[in-house]
């Protein structure tokens with residue numbers, strides 16, 4: 001089998017296995033690697049220090065895998081037939097990012113890439129060396145996607161495909177095989193800047209540049225500590241991730257629906273009722289979010305987010321729920337319960353909050369109590 005036939009059969013197989021997109025690029029390096037270095041140097045990665053640790057390897061894949069020649073990028077559409085967060089949803093309830101409604105995509109994609117690799121090994125005339133990456137390895141996935149022809153990187157920093165939009169999971173097979181390469185996709189954002197204008201926190205500091213430290217997805221998923229006070233109101237009702245800059249994108253207006261049933265929302269996760277989420281103890285959290293992307297936030301981080309959303313709701317019905325969590329074992333939860341109670345009850349909460357100070361020894365919670373007391377003076 002020659003290179004042309006091998007390339008064609010790999011692409012046909014990828015689609016047959018159930019991927020929606022497949023494209024092939026060389027391994028680089030690409031000019032975007034320089035951009036990534038600058039982005040890191042500005043601290044835009046926040047607490048995601050693992051990005052710095054692997055930055056050299058991200059820059060040039062051949063440092064990890066010297067024989068690497070080609071990257072096969074595969075995309076899977078995860079859009080399901082449910083409303084966007086910007087319309088037809090109840091703002092008194094929470095919002096979990098679309099990608100996290102169903103099963104963890106890492107496993108789904110890894111299984112398919114393994115099948116594809118098995119096929120490549122069967123048909124290749126030469127020995128195949130390969131690595132599989134799904135969001136884990138030192139790979140600039142969107143850059144490979146772009147050079148592999150499956151989409152362009154939009155001003156919202158997501159990979160956008162002209163036909164199916166930006167609700168795409170991607171994974172790659174890096175291989176020693178010489179294959180035919182696709183052409184990079186041209187930028188089709190044009191003069192549009194809807195994502196930048198719609199972002200509640202100004203995290204898209206300029207077109208194509210995201211300051212993660214301001215991004216609600218980072219704040220509600222990656223950040224381990226307290227959500228900065230000045231950003232909490234802007235988090236709105238987002239309890240895990242944020243879809244706004246994709247919801248407003250015109251390329252998602254008629255985005256296709258996925259054939260995957262594993263990405264359909266699990267019961268209770270679409271525009272979820274906040275009080276039911278708040279009741280989750282450690283064991284319940286593990287059970288409800290088993291094999292779900294949401295488990296990444298851990299119970300403390302997730303409940304922190306729910307408390308912020310409750311504080312932002314202005315709905316006094318949540319007060320008894322919030323009060324219960326003033327005694328939670330996790331200081332992160334207690335600290336955000338103090339803030340949520342203050343938001344919901346205002347000055348009426350001051351006596352309760354003051355009363356906590358004598359018994360509270362955790363510096364993070366004490367700081368939160370003192371902040372509220374200062375504001376209440």
Ligand code: SF4
Nearest residue numbers: 199215216242244245
């Ligand atoms: S995910 Fe939300 S907060 Fe982050 S850049 Fe997009 S709109 Fe802004």
Ligand code: SF4
Nearest residue numbers: 154155189192195249
């Ligand atoms: S909203 Fe407009 S500018 Fe932003 S990614 Fe979509 S097309 Fe590009």
